[in-house]
Amino acid sequence: MPPGALLTDLYELNMARSYLRRGMRQEATFSLFVRTLPPSRGFLVSAGLEPCLEFLESFGFTEEELDYLERELGFPRDVVDAFGALRFQGDVWAVPEGRIVHANEPILEITAPIAVAQLVEPYLLNQITFQTTIASKAARCAIAAEGRDLVDFSLRRTQGLEAAMTVARVTSIVGFSATSNVEAARRFHLDVSGTMAHSYVESFPTETDAFRTFARDFPKRTTFLVDTYDTLNGVRTAAQVIRELGLQGELGIRLDSGDLLELSRGARAILDEAGLPRVRIFASGGLDELELHRLVRAGAPIDAFGVGADAPTLDSAYKLVEYDGRPMMKLSSQKATAPGRKQVFRGPDGDTIGLREESLPGHEPLLVPVMTGGERTGPHRTLDTARALFRADLERLPEPLKAIESPQRLEPGFSDVLDALTETARADALRRAAVP
Amino acid sequence: MPPGALLTDLYELNMARSYLRRGMRQEATFSLFVRTLPPSRGFLVSAGLEPCLEFLESFGFTEEELDYLERELGFPRDVVDAFGALRFQGDVWAVPEGRIVHANEPILEITAPIAVAQLVEPYLLNQITFQTTIASKAARCAIAAEGRDLVDFSLRRTQGLEAAMTVARVTSIVGFSATSNVEAARRFHLDVSGTMAHSYVESFPTETDAFRTFARDFPKRTTFLVDTYDTLNGVRTAAQVIRELGLQGELGIRLDSGDLLELSRGARAILDEAGLPRVRIFASGGLDELELHRLVRAGAPIDAFGVGADAPTLDSAYKLVEYDGRPMMKLSSQKATAPGRKQVFRGPDGDTIGLREESLPGHEPLLVPVMTGGERTGPHRTLDTARALFRADLERLPEPLKAIESPQRLEPGFSDVLDALTETARADALRRAAVP
Numbered sequence: 001m002p003p004g005a006l007l008t009d010l011y012e013l014n015m016a017r018s019y020l021r022r023g024m025r026q027e028a029t030f031s032l033f034v035r036t037l038p039p040s041r042g043f044l045v046s047a048g049l050e051p052c053l054e055f056l057e058s059f060g061f062t063e064e065e066l067d068y069l070e071r072e073l074g075f076p077r078d079v080v081d082a083f084g085a086l087r088f089q090g091d092v093w094a095v096p097e098g099r100i101v102h103a104n105e106p107i108l109e110i111t112a113p114i115a116v117a118q119l120v121e122p123y124l125l126n127q128i129t130f131q132t133t134i135a136s137k138a139a140r141c142a143i144a145a146e147g148r149d150l151v152d153f154s155l156r157r158t159q160g161l162e163a164a165m166t167v168a169r170v171t172s173i174v175g176f177s178a179t180s181n182v183e184a185a186r187r188f189h190l191d192v193s194g195t196m197a198h199s200y201v202e203s204f205p206t207e208t209d210a211f212r213t214f215a216r217d218f219p220k221r222t223t224f225l226v227d228t229y230d231t232l233n234g235v236r237t238a239a240q241v242i243r244e245l246g247l248q249g250e251l252g253i254r255l256d257s258g259d260l261l262e263l264s265r266g267a268r269a270i271l272d273e274a275g276l277p278r279v280r281i282f283a284s285g286g287l288d289e290l291e292l293h294r295l296v297r298a299g300a301p302i303d304a305f306g307v308g309a310d311a312p313t314l315d316s317a318y319k320l321v322e323y324d325g326r327p328m329m330k331l332s333s334q335k336a337t338a339p340g341r342k343q344v345f346r347g348p349d350g351d352t353i354g355l356r357e358e359s360l361p362g363h364e365p366l367l368v369p370v371m372t373g374g375e376r377t378g379p380h381r382t383l384d385t386a387r388a389l390f391r392a393d394l395e396r397l398p399e400p401l402k403a404i405e406s407p408q409r410l411e412p413g414f415s416d417v418l419d420a421l422t423e424t425a426r427a428d429a430l431r432r433a434a435v436p
Numbered sequence: 437m438p439p440g441a442l443l444t445d446l447y448e449l450n451m452a453r454s455y456l457r458r459g460m461r462q463e464a465t466f467s468l469f470v471r472t473l474p475p476s477r478g479f480l481v482s483a484g485l486e487p488c489l490e491f492l493e494s495f496g497f498t499e500e501e502l503d504y505l506e507r508e509l510g511f512p513r514d515v516v517d518a519f520g521a522l523r524f525q526g527d528v529w530a531v532p533e534g535r536i537v538h539a540n541e542p543i544l545e546i547t548a549p550i551a552v553a554q555l556v557e558p559y560l561l562n563q564i565t566f567q568t569t570i571a572s573k574a575a576r577c578a579i580a581a582e583g584r585d586l587v588d589f590s591l592r593r594t595q596g597l598e599a600a601m602t603v604a605r606v607t608s609i610v611g612f613s614a615t616s617n618v619e620a621a622r623r624f625h626l627d628v629s630g631t632m633a634h635s636y637v638e639s640f641p642t643e644t645d646a647f648r649t650f651a652r653d654f655p656k657r658t659t660f661l662v663d664t665y666d667t668l669n670g671v672r673t674a675a676q677v678i679r680e681l682g683l684q685g686e687l688g689i690r691l692d693s694g695d696l697l698e699l700s701r702g703a704r705a706i707l708d709e710a711g712l713p714r715v716r717i718f719a720s721g722g723l724d725e726l727e728l729h730r731l732v733r734a735g736a737p738i739d740a741f742g743v744g745a746d747a748p749t750l751d752s753a754y755k756l757v758e759y760d761g762r763p764m765m766k767l768s769s770q771k772a773t774a775p776g777r778k779q780v781f782r783g784p785d786g787d788t789i790g791l792r793e794e795s796l797p798g799h800e801p802l803l804v805p806v807m808t809g810g811e812r813t814g815p816h817r818t819l820d821t822a823r824a825l826f827r828a829d830l831e832r833l834p835e836p837l838k839a840i841e842s843p844q845r846l847e848p849g850f851s852d853v854l855d856a857l858t859e860t861a862r863a864d865a866l867r868r869a870a871v872p
Contacts, residue, residue: 114635126591127597186442199451429638
């Protein structure tokens, strides 16, 4: 889908209409962060920045979209003309893709005239939330797999096809070795992996015929799906065909149903007895990180997993933190937002959220400028860069946060400067709330 | 995204390669159904058929895609040529969008030479699963809302932007009255709804200034977001501005945080005391059908809800049920698939799954032919048709299946003919499973 400027919520357009009509072009900074982690998450992996930057670079309304605003939504002509002139020429600071972040830490901060900064909210929130959700979930799978291969099997389970492309891209950042999605492999230069389906086995008179035919067509790399009829019988049939045809190359069997722990042990024993210790065992079928963890910890002799489970979404927010040079703060119960343009400082004892202009000795700032005046700063970041960032961050992540069951969380502290600013902004907000 | 034929899993291409190479062009029928419902679902609403038909109509490989198969995946030239000639010229029977269906009932059955029927699996599974998931979830929201208005607020929470467009379309089938997504409203001719964000209120010196300005810019239709600072104070400010400016038209206040039951009661009392009984109360903020149900049953004076929560995916399957005229059946533990081209017969005492050629007196068949020889039969179905089908089915749905908490399910029975065929196919499968 070509991202259009109407891919936004009506209230953004209403607000922008009001701002533009009144000539309110003050600069605003919005901060995008995740409020709280789901119960089963110990950390997040930043992802989704690249598509956001592409969207901002090409932001603008087409004639057709402007017509819709005027004719269907009744926007006045002068305001429609003002919409037509809008471009994104603001600044973006962001945590690069692949870096590990925590609740309340800004992943992206954007500074631009308030109308534009407001209009792009749904796009940015959608992309960062979805991609960070998937990266974080997939990173937990990678931890649980303890070095075994992981393959993205999500194509049939995501919310549409665009989502599946995204999942293939993002899982490759956090250590998945391949995807089953051929178009994603082509577009993102990923390794692609695939075997056979039950229907293939069924389309031959016997399982043996199916295995023989497939092995002849794919002699260098064959994985036999063994659970169409009786799983361990299927393993025996695969072993027989491998020996009968003298197959070498990359060989494997795939389990896609039943008790994977018990069946993988049975399969391993059959293969080993048949003198085939190098034939790998691949498992799939509704796996998530908890099931991977259980299987790996129980010592299941599985060499690779296909993962395609869904993931809950994250409680992310896009909040005004500065307007016209003034730090902003919302007071709504349980949803208060700390004011100001922020920075996340990573130090030896954890993360501290402070203001952008602060400098904390011995700490590394996570947000970096990625767009200035609407232009990207520096080259497009590659997937390889994101992968390296993730590996480095994961290595330094404390073990309790990596726990698959009941992970701990890191609660980033506030710097003294941010604490003080928060108090000031709260008092200011209370004043503005007063009934006149 | 333009759907390409490479938007498939590698194993489909591998199997198709093997089939094409061996000249296996026998017709296969695949059946797409949901195996089991999630714990919180009592029924499903069929959706996703229209994009599937569009995909099938235009199915084919581009030169670029064929090059990728040859150069990157090492497919032999003769097979690549055979891929290049593939079109979808098969038949599709399906349950029209908007109809209520149950676990194990085929939503779509496709008959085509096995290579093509296999290649399109991921696309069909992705679309039907996702869209049926959303339609079913949204239908539960509509039931829970008991006549109150529902607005799709999902744009920022879905897996990408394409998914948000789909959610807006599908929720409109099951009774949502509007969407906040402007592009979706434009494309699908939906009503669009939107108010203001907290950032708008914050960008003015006082809440009163913000409300006054917005009301002047939108005098015919204004909804005040009242929870930026103190919610009930915000309601008083809104009431004051409405009276001060003598506003008429469609007026409302929106609650987006806190205890919605308590706050809606407080807000209603303030508005009524101010002589504003016609000002509506709109609620949003992480609402799902359980929360809607709780609020409605507790008598919360809320007139409309904004809903944007995510939904778990469904355990759907795409299984070979007939090949070369022979009924097929897979035996894998707990995942056995009933054989044959099927029909769902809806009668006064529930649903019966039978074979397509059967006829059960007093029962209505749910699957209808939608594509024959690769051509659509009949006109494109409109959203209005889907809406009418949904309303009619919902009216006839037994109450216990509509329960928001602990809904019952309908377990469709098998016809005698299907029972008999299942026994025959099982025996046949056992024979084929035997090690030679």
